[in-house]
Amino acid sequence: MTSGLTLGIETSCDETAASVVTSDNVVLSSVVSSQVDLHARYGGVVPEVASRAHVGLINPVISQALVEAGVEPKDIDLIAATNGPGLVGSLLIGVSAAKALSLVWGKPYVGVNHLEAHLYSCFLEEPDLELPLVVLLVSGGHTILVSMEKHLEYTILGQTLDDAVGEAYDKVARYLGLGYPGGPVIDQLAETGENNITFPRPMLRDGYDFSFSGLKTAVINYVRNNPDAPIEDIATSFQEAVVEVLTVKARKAAIETKAKGLCIGGGVAANSRLREAIFDICLEDELHPFVPSRAYCTDNAAMVAATGWRRFLHDGPTLLNTGANPNLKLPEKVHL
Amino acid sequence: MIILGIESATSQVGCAIGGHEGVLASVHSSRGKRHAENLTPQIEFVLEQARIRMDEISVVAVDVGPGLYTGLRVGIATAVSIAFGLGVPMIGVTSLDLLAYPVRYCSKLIVATIDARRGEVFHANYLQVPGGVQRVSEPAVSTPDDLAADLIAHGNEALLVGDGALRYTETFAGLRGVDAAEPNIAYPSADSIVQLAHAKALREEFVTPTELEPVYLRKPDAVEIENQKRKLS
Numbered sequence: 001m002t003s004g005l006t007l008g009i010e011t012s013c014d015e016t017a018a019s020v021v022t023s024d025n026v027v028l029s030s031v032v033s034s035q036v037d038l039h040a041r042y043g044g045v046v047p048e049v050a051s052r053a054h055v056g057l058i059n060p061v062i063s064q065a066l067v068e069a070g071v072e073p074k075d076i077d078l079i080a081a082t083n084g085p086g087l088v089g090s091l092l093i094g095v096s097a098a099k100a101l102s103l104v105w106g107k108p109y110v111g112v113n114h115l116e117a118h119l120y121s122c123f124l125e126e127p128d129l130e131l132p133l134v135v136l137l138v139s140g141g142h143t144i145l146v147s148m149e150k151h152l153e154y155t156i157l158g159q160t161l162d163d164a165v166g167e168a169y170d171k172v173a174r175y176l177g178l179g180y181p182g183g184p185v186i187d188q189l190a191e192t193g194e195n196n197i198t199f200p201r202p203m204l205r206d207g208y209d210f211s212f213s214g215l216k217t218a219v220i221n222y223v224r225n226n227p228d229a230p231i232e233d234i235a236t237s238f239q240e241a242v243v244e245v246l247t248v249k250a251r252k253a254a255i256e257t258k259a260k261g262l263c264i265g266g267g268v269a270a271n272s273r274l275r276e277a278i279f280d281i282c283l284e285d286e287l288h289p290f291v292p293s294r295a296y297c298t299d300n301a302a303m304v305a306a307t308g309w310r311r312f313l314h315d316g317p318t319l320l321n322t323g324a325n326p327n328l329k330l331p332e333k334v335h336l
Numbered sequence: 337m338i339i340l341g342i343e344s345a346t347s348q349v350g351c352a353i354g355g356h357e358g359v360l361a362s363v364h365s366s367r368g369k370r371h372a373e374n375l376t377p378q379i380e381f382v383l384e385q386a387r388i389r390m391d392e393i394s395v396v397a398v399d400v401g402p403g404l405y406t407g408l409r410v411g412i413a414t415a416v417s418i419a420f421g422l423g424v425p426m427i428g429v430t431s432l433d434l435l436a437y438p439v440r441y442c443s444k445l446i447v448a449t450i451d452a453r454r455g456e457v458f459h460a461n462y463l464q465v466p467g468g469v470q471r472v473s474e475p476a477v478s479t480p481d482d483l484a485a486d487l488i489a490h491g492n493e494a495l496l497v498g499d500g501a502l503r504y505t506e507t508f509a510g511l512r513g514v515d516a517a518e519p520n521i522a523y524p525s526a527d528s529i530v531q532l533a534h535a536k537a538l539r540e541e542f543v544t545p546t547e548l549e550p551v552y553l554r555k556p557d558a559v560e561i562e563n564q565k566r567k568l569s
């Protein structure tokens with residue numbers, strides 16, 4: 001019997017990452033090379049800049065992940081790589097590397113859905129989390145509320161109708177002249193501000209879908225009309241509006257689906273106010289909260305490896321004649 | 337010595353395996369930009385056809401461009417990973433060198449061209465030398481009109497090869513003393529990589545996977561725009 005040692009590779013956006021994880025979700029190494037500084041001057045991720053960086057980093061990052069894990073290629077049982085959704089030019093670099101290593105080492109390859117990997121990031125630190133779970137996946141590209149009834153079976157309860165949460169943070173930060181990425185700067189500023197401006201809470205009591213475009217516009221209009229308003233108060237009030245919408249809906253979803261726990265994942269799950277608020281609501285409702293370490297909220301390859309192993313046991317290997325799908329959807333449970 | 341050659345810099349993708357005995361097996365496909373889907377199965381296929389095991393490969397050679405970015409990177413990421421996975425050295429070959437190689441018996445000036453999209457071509461000039469060709473200009477990117485003007489100024493007889501010349505046939509058709517090579521050699525071939533890499537391998541011109549650098553010849557658009565803004569301000 002193999003030990004289920006999986007090499008995970010992640011290149012869907014602006015992080016080049018590789019990781020070695022055991023079948024029991026023990027992370028032996030997790031190397032992430034972030035390109036955030038490369039993209040900061042352009043105010044967002046530039047696909048061609050990202051692809052160029054990935055191609056130079058892919059080999060050193062994989063090699064470092066193996067060295068840090070202290071494993072030899074012969075010990076690896078599976079090679080997993082994110083094959084969507086994401087930037088196609090970036091995805092193809094990780095997929096090509098994974099398929100090549102699969103061929104060279106004679107080990108199976110499995111393509112991993114990036115969204116599914118984010119859902120599984122909570123199991124990296126708490127492998128025995130009980131299902132059903134509600135997971136709030138929030139990042140620069142996605143805002144999805146998912147019910148996870150069984151392993152590898154999901155129902156999307158709601159998602160954003162316009163901007164993703166992270167995108168709203170970036171746009172507000174850019175308007176306030178705070179630079180890119182917006183999440184960490186606003187989060188930090190918000191610590192010192194007052195929640196004294198009432199921004200709209202879009203669709204607060206209105207199903208599970210989200211909308212952040214109007215909130216972003218409200219912030220911009222407020223700043224235009226009140227140029228002297230303290231920037232930290234704007235940051236705090238904006239963040240409170242975002243966090244309230246996210247937590248109210250997540251809580252409602254957890255109660256209605258009779259979930260045992262509530263998890264968050266994705267880059268915005270690294271936000272300190274959101275992390276705190278999730279603990280608070282779970283405490284009130286006797287739900288089990290799970291908030292992964294920040295390193296497992298943002299893009300990483302450990303979640304890809306862990307999800308890859310689960311998928312491999314369930315579906316078998318992915319054929320080597322496959323590429324990447326930039327618009328890959330979360331595999332939803334079929335309701336009859 | 338067994339060399340695996342990988343070529344993916346144009347709308348074609350392919351690979352070949354060979355060594356002292358020449359090319360033992362090769363495959364190319366050019367339908368529908370399926371570089372990432374096709375390349376790994378192609379490698380499996382040529383190894384099987386040549387009856388060579390993966391661990392017998394001693395060098396991985398790859399086209400480093402210039403060419404179409406996404407395809408080019410699929411080839412490089414694959415080649416680099418194979419070389420790393422096997423622990424063998426690499427050889428990088430320029431796509432334009434690969435185009436000039438099959439017309440090495442031509443005594444005119446050889447102009448290798450690759451369609452760079454957006455109304456431009458990548459190109460470089462070559463002259464016949466004993467045993468092959470020698471590049472006499474640095475790979476460059478320019479409009480077909482500028483390249484045509486250079487050829488007129490040059491005045492010598494020339495042979496154009498590659499899909500750049502093919503795409504802009506009208507631009508080059510009327511030029512005196514300028515001919516175009518046949519369309520069937522308009523794409524760099526993996527066979528040529530193995531042949532050129534063999535000569536380089538004998539001279540031990542190896543690089544490690546981390547030293548291998550793609551040749552883009554253009555900066556990303558966002559970088560270009562940023563640079564121009566800085567110049568203006």
Ligand SMILES: [Zn+2]
Nearest residue numbers: 118139266299
């Ligand atoms: Zn992500």
